[in-house]
Amino acid sequence: xxxxxxxxxxxxxxxxxxxxxxxxxxxxxxxxxxxxxxxxxxxxxxxxxxxxxxxxxxxxxxxxxxxxxxxxxxxxxxxxxxxxxxxxxxxxxxxxxxxxxxxxxxxxxxxxxxxxxxxxxxxxxxxxxxxxxxxxxxxxxxxxxxxxxxxxxxxxxxxxxxxxxxxxxxxxxxxxxxxxxxxxxxxxxxxxxxxxxxxxxxxxxxxxxxxxxxxxxxxxxxxxxxxxxxxxxxxxxxxxxxxxxxxxxxxxxxxxxxxxxxxxxxxxxxxxxxxxxxxxxxxxxxxxxxxxxxxxxxxxxxxxxxxxxxxxxxxxxxxxxxxxxxxxxx
Ligand code: G4F
Numbered sequence: 001x002x003x004x005x006x007x008x009x010x011x012x013x014x015x016x017x018x019x020x021x022x023x024x025x026x027x028x029x030x031x032x033x034x035x036x037x038x039x040x041x042x043x044x045x046x047x048x049x050x051x052x053x054x055x056x057x058x059x060x061x062x063x064x065x066x067x068x069x070x071x072x073x074x075x076x077x078x079x080x081x082x083x084x085x086x087x088x089x090x091x092x093x094x095x096x097x098x099x100x101x102x103x104x105x106x107x108x109x110x111x112x113x114x115x116x117x118x119x120x121x122x123x124x125x126x127x128x129x130x131x132x133x134x135x136x137x138x139x140x141x142x143x144x145x146x147x148x149x150x151x152x153x154x155x156x157x158x159x160x161x162x163x164x165x166x167x168x169x170x171x172x173x174x175x176x177x178x179x180x181x182x183x184x185x186x187x188x189x190x191x192x193x194x195x196x197x198x199x200x201x202x203x204x205x206x207x208x209x210x211x212x213x214x215x216x217x218x219x220x221x222x223x224x225x226x227x228x229x230x231x232x233x234x235x236x237x238x239x240x241x242x243x244x245x246x247x248x249x250x251x252x253x254x255x256x257x258x259x260x261x262x263x264x265x266x267x268x269x270x271x272x273x274x275x276x277x278x279x280x281x282x283x284x285x286x287x288x289x290x291x292x293x294x295x296x297x298x299x300x301x302x303x304x305x306x307x308x309x310x311x312x313x314x315x316x317x318x319x320x321x322x323x324x325x326x327x328x329x330x
Contacts, residue, residue: 006075006121008032008062008110009083010055013186014126016047018081018229019055025233029055030075032068032084047186062106065113072110073117079236081124082110085155088190089130092152093282103155104162111166111174122173122236125163128156129180129221129247129288139291142178142243149283160243167241175235180221180247180290182228183310185317192254193222193314196261201318203272204265204326210272214279216255219287223248224305224313234299247290248303257311264315264326 005022009015010031022029029051037044038059045052058075060067062084072080085103086092092099107125114121132140133149148154160176167174187194192213199211223246231246255269262269295301305313312326319326 002026002028003078004028004030004075005079005081006030006032006072006077007081007083008106009085009126010057011037011044011047012083012087013047013184013188013225014182014229015083016186017184017226018083018232019048019051021226021229021233023051023054030071030077031055031057032060032071033057034061035059062102062109065109068109069113069117072113072121076118077121079122079124080110080114081126081232082107083126085126086152088188089150089152090190090281092150092155096151099151100155103152104158107159107162111162111172115166115170115172119170119172122241123163123166123175124232124236125159125174125176127160127176127178127243128153129178129290130285131157131160131178132288133285135287138287139247139249139289140245141291142245142294149285150281153285164243173236173241175238175241176243177232177235178243178245178290179228179231180223180245180288182223182225183314184225185314186225187314193257196254196258197311197314197318200261200265200267200315201322201324204267204319205322205324207322210274212274212276212279213254213258214276214281215284216258216273216275217253217286218284219251219253219289221247221249221251221289222257222307222310223303224310227304231295231299231301234301238298242298244295244299245290245292246295246301247292248307249290249292250307251287251289252307260308260311261315264312265319265324
């Protein structure tokens with residue numbers, strides 16, 4: 001009999017790649033989606049079109065324990081990947097209340113539903129490098145102290161602690177991935193990498209003239225999302241649940257990302273990128289770079305995509321969508 005997986009957040013970047021990976025591995029894949037997604041499939045289910053006929057979608061909400069409990073009871077999953085969240089850090093400054101409610105209560109409800117209705121199920125929590133925030137050491141590892149700088153980061157620390165406590169108190173096979181930024185052509189346009197690659201393509205095609213960004217000096221450890229969902233799966237194949245940093249070990253600034261993306265379309269970013277103070281965050285995470293030695297040793301995982309290949313892949317996808325040829329290829 002095939003193993004059953006339940007994915008919350010299946011319509012997002014990571015959920016869609018994970019669904020493809022699990023379908024390819026022969027899993028019976030179930031996804032939790034909002035009812036509105038089922039009513040607007042062309043838009044909201046666009047990332048999962050490749051596997052739409054091979055997965056089962058269930059309407060439910062992170063805000064409703066009864067809906068989560070019912071989906072868990074019906075599906076009886078062997079593995080549950082909890083990816084759904086309000087994941088845009090910037091928005092968490094505009095609405096701390098909904099970010100904390102959705103992210104903390106949603107994680108708690110999923111954990112409680114599994115413990116009550118499918119206690120043998122293995123659980124993955126999508127932790128984040130935003131938990132390190134104002135970093136206390138470099139590179140950041142599983143042992144680095146958390147110092148979150150946003151309601152989003154705080155909600156992820158709470159989810160991480162809830163996950164650990166369900167492991168220790170109730171014996172749930174519950175693991176957290178502390179994932180550093182991971183991108184792809186499926187990234188949402190609100191995140192800086194996609195904003196830059198879509199912006200560069202729009203300017204190259206003559207549809208836009210400038211790109212407004214916030215802090216260009218922030219540094220991130222950017223990897224490729226399909227590589228990262230493999231680490232999620234590997235965590236749940238371990239006999240013992242644990243927490244793992246997933247990162248490339250390289251850091252680059254937003255400015256470097258701009259420079260490379262614009263050069264790939266034959267443009268100089270300095271002539272098009274405008275810094276807008278309104279896009280700065282009230283508290284910034286200046287620098288992130290992860291140490292994934294534990295994941296490498298225990299899971300045999302490593303990042304397979306370097307920074308240049310990642311930027312190129314995203315620029316090419318956005319140029320293709322905008323109908324322009326990427327110029328000046330490196
Ligand atoms: O792309 P970002 O919005 O991603 P951020 O805040 O690092 O968070 C992402 O990665 C986390 C993993 O570490 C996830 F947990 C989280 O859910 C999300 O996926 O911003 C990256 C950096 C920031 O320092 C931001 O200040 O880019 C800077 N930035 C500069 N201008 C901008 C902009 N960010 C956005 N979104 N838009 C700008 O115009």
